[in-house]
Amino acid sequence: MSTRKESLTDKQQTKNGTSKYVLERCASINEYYDIAFKVMLLGDSAVGKTCVLVRFKDGAFLGGNFIATVGIDFRNKVVDVDNLKVKLQIWDTAGQERFRSVTHAYYRDAQALLLVYDTTNKPSFDNIRAWLTEIHEYAQKNVVIMLLGNKSDLAAERVVKTEDGEKLAKEYGVPFMETSAKTGVNVELAFHAIARELKHRATEQPNEPKFQIHDYIESQKQKAGCCVLI
Ligand SMILES: Nc1nc2c(ncn2[C@@H]2O[C@H](COP(=O)(O)OP(=O)(O)OP(=O)(O)O)[C@@H](O)[C@H]2O)c(=O)[nH]1
Numbered sequence: 001m002s003t004r005k006e007s008l009t010d011k012q013q014t015k016n017g018t019s020k021y022v023l024e025r026c027a028s029i030n031e032y033y034d035i036a037f038k039v040m041l042l043g044d045s046a047v048g049k050t051c052v053l054v055r056f057k058d059g060a061f062l063g064g065n066f067i068a069t070v071g072i073d074f075r076n077k078v079v080d081v082d083n084l085k086v087k088l089q090i091w092d093t094a095g096q097e098r099f100r101s102v103t104h105a106y107y108r109d110a111q112a113l114l115l116v117y118d119t120t121n122k123p124s125f126d127n128i129r130a131w132l133t134e135i136h137e138y139a140q141k142n143v144v145i146m147l148l149g150n151k152s153d154l155a156a157e158r159v160v161k162t163e164d165g166e167k168l169a170k171e172y173g174v175p176f177m178e179t180s181a182k183t184g185v186n187v188e189l190a191f192h193a194i195a196r197e198l199k200h201r202a203t204e205q206p207n208e209p210k211f212q213i214h215d216y217i218e219s220q221k222q223k224a225g226c227c228v229l230i
Contacts, residue, residue: 031076031078031087032078032085033078033085033086033087034084034085034086035084035085035086035087035199035202035203036086036087036088036089037086037087037088037089037111037112037195037198037202038089038091038109038110038111038112039088039089039090039091039110039111039112039113039114039191039194040090040091040093040103040106040107040110040112040113040114041053041090041091041092041093041113041114041116042093042095042103042113042114042115042116042131042135043095043115043116043117043124043127043128043131043148044095044117044118044121044123044124044127045068045094045095045096046066046068046095046118046121046124047095047116047117047118047121047124047150047151048116048118048150048151048181049069049092049093049095049116050062050069050092051150051181051182052114052116052148052150052179052181052187052190053075053090053092054181055181055184055187056077056090056187056188056190056191057075057077057090059184061181061182061184062181063182068094068095068096069092069093069094069095069099070094070099071094071099071102071103072091072092072093072094072099072102072103072106073091073092074089074090074091074092075089075090075092076088076089076090077090077191079191079192079195081192081195081196081199082199084199084203086195086198086199088191088194088195090191091106091110093106104134104138107135107138107139107140108138108139108140110139110140110143111140111143111144111198112143112144112145112146112194112197112198113135113139113143113144113145113146114146114148114190114194115128115131115132115135115145115146115147115148115174116148116149116150117147117148117149117150117160117165118149118150118151118160119149119150119151119152119154119158119159119160119165119178120151120154120157120158120159120160121159121160122159122160125149125160125164125165125168128147128168129168132145132172144194144197144198144201144213145172145174146174146175146176146177146190146193146194147165147168147169147172147174147175147176148176148177148178148179148190149162149165149176149177149178149179150178150179150180150181151180151181151182152178152179152180152185152186153180153182153183153185162178165178175193175213175214175217177189177190177217177221186221189217189220189221192220193213193216193217193220196211196213196216197211197213
C-alpha cells in the first residue's frame, strides 16, 4: 500500500506540485458503498488513460508534459445507481509494452475493461484489435468491454473518424463513445454506463428486463443534446 501511495504521489507532484491525491485516497478508503467492482483502463501509451481517470475521479485535466504510468495503480470512486452505492475500483495500467506482463496479472480480477485509443493517433486505433485478442486471452469470459476514442477535443488533429470507431465497436459487439479528458465530454457517462451494467448483472432478477447499455448511452447522449459533459 505504501509503495502504491508513494508512486501516485510522485506522479502528481511532478505534474502539479501537490500531494492532494494521497489525502483523497485515504479518505475514500472508508467511503460507504453497497457493492464494488474492479474496472481496468487499457490501451497504448499516451492515449490518455490516466487523464480520463483523473477527469472522472477529480473533475480535473492533467495537462502539461506527458509522464508515462509505471506499472499499475488504482483509484476508487463511488457512484449512485438507482439508490445503490456502487464502488468502482479503477486500475490505471501502463500502456508501454515493457509493462505488459505486470498488467496481464490483473486482467482476471477485472469485471469491466475500458479500452482506449487516441483519435489523433492511428496506430493506437489499429492496435485495438491486438488489445482485444489479449483481452480474450487473459480476461474473464463475461468481462464488460467498452471502447473509448479519447482526445475528441483535438478536432484539427483527428485521424480516426467517429464512424471507424463505431464500426470496430459494432464488429466486436461492444459499446463505444468518444471522450475528451480535457473537456470532460462523455467521461462521466462512460463510467456511469459501466457501473449500471455491472450493477444490473450483479443484482438482476430472472423476470427483470436486461439492462441495455447501448440504449442507455444513446438515451443519455440525446438527453444532453449530443455529448455529455461532466
Ligand atoms: N488534448 C487532449 N490531451 C489529452 C487528453 N487526454 C490526455 N491528453 C494528453 O495526452 C498525454 C498522455 O496522457 P496520459 O493520460 O498520461 O496517457 P496514458 O494513456 O495514461 O499513458 P501511459 O501511462 O503511458 O499508458 C498527456 O500529455 C495528456 O495531457 C485529451 O482528452 N485531450
